[in-house]
Amino acid sequence: MTKATTGRDEPGVEVTLDIHRPHSARMYDFFLGGTTNFEPDRVAAAQTLAVFPNAPVAARANRAFMHRTTRMLAQSGVTQFLDIGTGIPTSPNLHEIAQAINPTCRVVYADNDPIVLTHAQALLRSSKEGRTAYIQADVRDPEHVLDAVATAGVIDLRRPVALSLNALLHFVPDGDGAHEIAEVLKGRIRASGSALVISHFTPDFAPRDAARAARVYREAGTIVQARTLTEFARFFTGWDLADPGMVATPRWRPDAECARRAVSDADASCYGAVAIRP
Template identity: 45%
Template sequence: MADHASPRIDTSVAHPARRYDYLLGGKDNFEADRESARQIERVVPTARLTALENRAFLHRAVRFMAGNGIRQFLDIGTGIPTSPNTHEIAQRIAPAARIVYVDNDPLVLVHARALLTSTPQGKTSYIEGDLRQPGQILNDRELAATLDLSQPVGLLLVAVLHFIRDDDNPRATIDALIDALPADSIVVASHGTFEHMPAEQAAALTKVMEAQFRQRSGTEFRTLFDRPDLRLVEPGVQSVAQWWADEASQPRPAIEDVACNGLVARVVRANTEV
């Protein structure tokens, strides 16, 4: 259990990163985070399963990217470090892989600096930044010192886009990030959805989530990435529980029990092939 906090950490207000840590079985959270998670679980008893399946999707996606030649990773909205993390998976396959983690929670920063250690051949960095300000992330000096944006990058937007409301223009944020990536980069994203829930359950869950939270259907999620220079990897937009299901532990849960969709896409440019 977290027993101290910096002056910038308000322990009386639940934070998504710390609540996610609790749902994953972590200890770096406060009572407000745990109570928020319990409220969600009272409405959706499979909330913990959703968090675990989303995390497993991240693991499979990073292995996919590293196996397809990606040696640089930009993980935005990383959350409190939970092993294995992006750099651990990537560097098992490619020890020289370089990773930049981004989050806007100062508690995450504290733990990241202590725990996100790289292999000697690679590099792992952390920057404090907000997804709603992609320009600041892309222009950060630490990012420039770690990643070469002229070479393919694996961009991870896992379980973070549902905290970007429509009036914050998530499409503009996504476009700014993808515009900065060269051909052969790979984008991985997941997004909370209520589309498989009964209407009354979805309404009850909406009441206990932050005002910032914006669930989106699979179709709405897909629209955020509807660009001519992106090619979705099969099976396209799909429940994270069913993404490359043959590589996951068996049996697979029903999509009705996992309120999250995922996608993987390749970046293509003129005169390049998928």
């Protein structure tokens, strides 16, 4: 069952959490310095740090990439955002970035992790002029996700939408059709001027560390598929890449914060890019 909540609703459903197994979203929360994680998550995160010590740096670089891309798109006039694979809320969230630029922005979040639902109200604190909603759904069923988005009535898929798939698709292996999922999503977002934002784990910058980190996740029960630049590029087929194209996340339109942190490509180990539908 899909659960959709808006700023006018409470989640209002019983949520069952499996806190005895590590979860990628809670590990990511740990790397960001959050507190919504449990002992199994912290153990798996420590094992990841043993082989990929820059995981917190990579997580922060990915989060900063989301901030910069959202800011750019809102400044360019995009007012609708769909963020799939939202993760545990960490302020500033996407809608806070977008609505700080244009208070009328509308944002729908979607995730399949029950723990995100327990924190959904943090995602629903919209400006008075805009709206937000949260949908409990899995990207592996993209048609269902988009049907739920349409039903929620917060954004209009017939108008330009910025689709955010940040740090998500490396958790969808080729066997589950990651590239095919992206094409389904792109096929339903037809308005010219729509945007596709993706960040993705890659082995290109630090292959040995990437392989070790993927193994730790796999042993913890989560498949991670790092992808090369060629594989990453396939997600954007048919859409026009915005400058500077496909680069390590810290290299995508860096700001003063990027200069201050001086994160290397190997530290980030993620590609990031934005493409616009012609």
